[in-house]
Amino acid sequence: MRQAENTLFTIVMLIYFASMILYFVFIAIKKDRLAGAAALLQTVGLVLHSAAILLRGLAAGRLPLTNQYEFATCFAWGLCLVSLIFIRRFRFPMLGAFAAPVIFLIIGYAAMQSKEIHELMPALRSNWLGVHVSTAIIAYGAFGVSFVLSIIFLIRDRLRDSSFWDRHVPTHEKLDLISYRSVCLGLLFLTFTILTGAIWAERAWGSYWSWDPKETWSLVTWIVYAVYLHLRIRRGWRGKAAAVFAAVGFVCVIFTYIGVNTFLPGIHSYA
Amino acid sequence: MAKKIFKFISSMRFAICLLILLAICCALGSFVTQNQSFAWYAERYSERTAAWITALQLNDLYHSWWFLGISLFLCCNLLLCNIIRLPQLILRTREAGDPSGIGGAQVQAYAEHVDRPEELFQRLHMPKPRRTELDGQAALFSSAHRAGLWGAWVCHIGILLLIAGFTLGQATHQEYAVYGVAGQTRQIGDTQLFLTIDDFQIDLRRDDTVSQYTSQITVRDLSGKNALSRQASISVNHPATLFGYRFYQNSTGWAARVRVEKGDEALQDEVLCAGEYLPIEDLPDLVIFFHAFYPDLIMDPAGGPRTASGQLNNPGYLYSVYYQNQIVGMNVLTGDETITIDDYTVTFSEPQSYTVIQCKRDRFSFLALVGGLAAMLGLFLAFYLQPKRVWAVSEQTGGWSFHGACPKMGALFRDQFEEAVRAISE
Numbered sequence: 232m233r234q235a236e237n238t239l240f241t242i243v244m245l246i247y248f249a250s251m252i253l254y255f256v257f258i259a260i261k262k263d264r265l266a267g268a269a270a271l272l273q274t275v276g277l278v279l280h281s282a283a284i285l286l287r288g289l290a291a292g293r294l295p296l297t298n299q300y301e302f303a304t305c306f307a308w309g310l311c312l313v314s315l316i317f318i319r320r321f322r323f324p325m326l327g328a329f330a331a332p333v334i335f336l337i338i339g340y341a342a343m344q345s346k347e348i349h350e351l352m353p354a355l356r357s358n359w360l361g362v363h364v365s366t367a368i369i370a371y372g373a374f375g376v377s378f379v380l381s382i383i384f385l386i387r388d389r390l391r392d393s394s395f396w397d398r399h400v401p402t403h404e405k406l407d408l409i410s411y412r413s414v415c416l417g418l419l420f421l422t423f424t425i426l427t428g429a430i431w432a433e434r435a436w437g438s439y440w441s442w443d444p445k446e447t448w449s450l451v452t453w454i455v456y457a458v459y460l461h462l463r464i465r466r467g468w469r470g471k472a473a474a475v476f477a478a479v480g481f482v483c484v485i486f487t488y489i490g491v492n493t494f495l496p497g498i499h500s501y502a
Numbered sequence: 503m504a505k506k507i508f509k510f511i512s513s514m515r516f517a518i519c520l521l522i523l524l525a526i527c528c529a530l531g532s533f534v535t536q537n538q539s540f541a542w543y544a545e546r547y548s549e550r551t552a553a554w555i556t557a558l559q560l561n562d563l564y565h566s567w568w569f570l571g572i573s574l575f576l577c578c579n580l581l582l583c584n585i586i587r588l589p590q591l592i593l594r595t596r597e598a599g600d601p602s603g604i605g606g607a608q609v610q611a612y613a614e615h616v617d618r619p620e621e622l623f624q625r626l627h628m629p630k631p632r633r634t635e636l637d638g639q640a641a642l643f644s645s646a647h648r649a650g651l652w653g654a655w656v657c658h659i660g661i662l663l664l665i666a667g668f669t670l671g672q673a674t675h676q677e678y679a680v681y682g683v684a685g686q687t688r689q690i691g692d693t694q695l696f697l698t699i700d701d702f703q704i705d706l707r708r709d710d711t712v713s714q715y716t717s718q719i720t721v722r723d724l725s726g727k728n729a730l731s732r733q734a735s736i737s738v739n740h741p742a743t744l745f746g747y748r749f750y751q752n753s754t755g756w757a758a759r760v761r762v763e764k765g766d767e768a769l770q771d772e773v774l775c776a777g778e779y780l781p782i783e784d785l786p787d788l789v790i791f792f793h794a795f796y797p798d799l800i801m802d803p804a805g806g807p808r809t810a811s812g813q814l815n816n817p818g819y820l821y822s823v824y825y826q827n828q829i830v831g832m833n834v835l836t837g838d839e840t841i842t843i844d845d846y847t848v849t850f851s852e853p854q855s856y857t858v859i860q861c862k863r864d865r866f867s868f869l870a871l872v873g874g875l876a877a878m879l880g881l882f883l884a885f886y887l888q889p890k891r892v893w894a895v896s897e898q899t900g901g902w903s904f905h906g907a908c909p910k911m912g913a914l915f916r917d918q919f920e921e922a923v924r925a926i927s928e
Contacts, residue, residue, distance in 0.1 A: 404912060415884075
């Protein structure tokens, strides 16, 4: 089963890579059909990715959400899922072109991690694991999409003369609103992640909040996105400043996920 | 002046400043190792940096006066903001259900031939419209998701409760750690509760990794006239609540039976946990310190002791002897080896696991939980119940004019609205 999971994971990586190339070709030769083909390829990748995660879970006999490899592959899955939903919901195929490299980078990071399956320590053997980490995956995926949208927002001005870009990239106002929707999704799920994490921590460690670096950085990320929301309400800050803040928020997300484990070990060091 | 200060403290600008400050402080606290001594910081950084860290209370940042100050200001800001907004919110909620607010529509469209104007409401997922009259014209009106107006307000209340619950809990909670081996009874801190460890089990997997730690405990309450007693089984992730306290399976370690003999006469016989001292009663200046236990002792290439597995294949006891607070000896005992000091013999035997049980009472944790849930609910209301209003007015020309408002969805709502109007007029 592990062999099958490894093979499937490699195929998924290749599919995501191919989809990214297809998106690039779509931008280069400006053929609209290619965007649809790339999105379709990405959807196939997502289905196979789900199967790979399922196989991993079956091989481990538990939810595959406990170490850097497992979380990274699920993070890429979450980002792919949320970006496909947003592409469909807002009829915005260009989003896929910008999301694909980020998805490929994250799954590439997963490929560099150890794929060994380890037994869980007692603290991790809880039903809260599934709820806590799966909500984090959706939150991170949504923040990833908002990051991509912010990048598109920030570079849109440089592309405004091109009719191709005008046709495929929504106006600043709509980009801002779509980014806001993805931040809303992410923040709701991040709040749920923090809340379920606190309930679980109380049961496992006897304290629902202990200022562990992972907890602290989740809070920092939450605050950054809360500032983003407040900035949007204030007149004059909607748009560029909010886009910059959404991008900074994603930097915090990445730091919470990778940076904290690398530089600030704590009780979440296994994650 | 007071009015200006009040206005500033309740402003969103102040809230944004506080949030940014709070984020910076939290991040800073994660980089500076917390709750260490001046000497620790001086060794790690420099004397000067250590002086700055302690002077600015960066060593206990999350309890520092300035961190608490920022949190307090944030609470004041949230509270004032919510109080100020309450009347406006009530008014806006009333207005949202009033068809006469058509002037607030953001988007308008006109269609000449429309058979069923109600279809527009269906297409926009609005509740069934009600018939009304606007400026003498027949009209249809529907309003949806008014509860969404209250999202931010509920979220702010939730955050306030969360902060209040956490702060009160921190200030008033009682927390104790009790450790021992099966059969031992310990008093829980300064309470009238006594905890007996009936049994302690470590479930190991085939690869020697730990699957679960489980303690069977009995707690007796001696505070009343009649002693009450309750039993529970606790394991990691499965705490128990007894006499208003929560009992958690915290950690474990090794203990051993330590005997002190003089010739054939047994002087002391105690169970000592790793990390504990045993003063020799006959020799007041002499203390044995039990550092660590190695169930399957091997020596690493550098000559240091370590364990090859969790199995009791080759027990080794690392100890040191202190005389008048000065270390005078340190070694690892294996097999039948003993420590001999003059006529006294010290032996280590019967290694067994001890359990550490955390006992806690936090009367305000429920408040924090309610706050967290309210914040979640508020965010859901704010993000996913977008208040919107739609009007369809029968015009004298025979056509229908349509009006819509959904401030949070802006251009996205405009697109949906225009598409729906197009669809029903085709």
